Ligand code: ADP
């Protein structure tokens with residue numbers, strides 16, 4: 162079997178005296194979609210941020226595509242280019258058009274020329290169904306549209322892996338579906354995805370695996386039927402019962 166696309170080994174992360182991740186082991190295969198669920202403060206965002214080294218682990222190892230990110234000699238910028246990240250807040254540049262939001266990182270980071278970057282931007286805006294918004298400014302878009310632009314911006318960099326941190330939590334309920342539909346399309350296309358979410362329907366229908374975290378550890382890791390449908394641990398049951 163080929164090596165997992167994402168490998169986290171014995172990962173610990175402390176902020177001062179606060180140990181937030183207390184020994185995380187996780188493997189995500191190529192093309193696999195893993196949803197991470199758990200209560201607020203359990204360490205989900207910190208784990209995601211350790212997977213692209215936005216946070217530096219205190220101990221342990223992280224591998225993406227076989228490259229160890231936690232190796233002090235690694236070219237972290239080169240590895241990060243292979244990892245797309247989408248946050249709860251869309252973080253678009255307000256003074257740039259939608260197209261410019263997509264071309265700027267391609268030109269700065271990948272050194273693509275203007276025409277090539279514009280071409281890739283157009284392709285990815287089409288993928289998320291927003292071709293007609295190419296010349297618009299973010300403030301004229303709904304939250305759901307802005308988040309789809311943020312996803313297109315990440316995709317325009319050609320990532321091998323996509324990380325999502327509660328991508329629909331800041332959206333009005335009626336806008337959530339369009340963003341989830343784009344994520345579902347990516348999953349169907351075979352993208353490797355790690356998704357922190359409270360959207361249990363999405364987790365049930367799209368995830369290959371669901372990971373339940375509590376208090377800095379992985380409590381359960383299994384199929385959606387196992388973890389959501391038939392949780393083995395009281396902590397998982399308690400968490401799920403509060404979502405309903
Ligand atoms: P979750 O995403 O599951 O809600 P987080 O990973 O955001 O949890 O946070 C887990 C814990 O780590 C919380 O107690 C939070 O206060 C703490 N924490 C997260 N980021 C930082 C930081 N940059 N500095 C200090 N503490 C942090």
Ligand code: MG
Nearest residue numbers: 205206207326
């Ligand atoms: Mg979080």
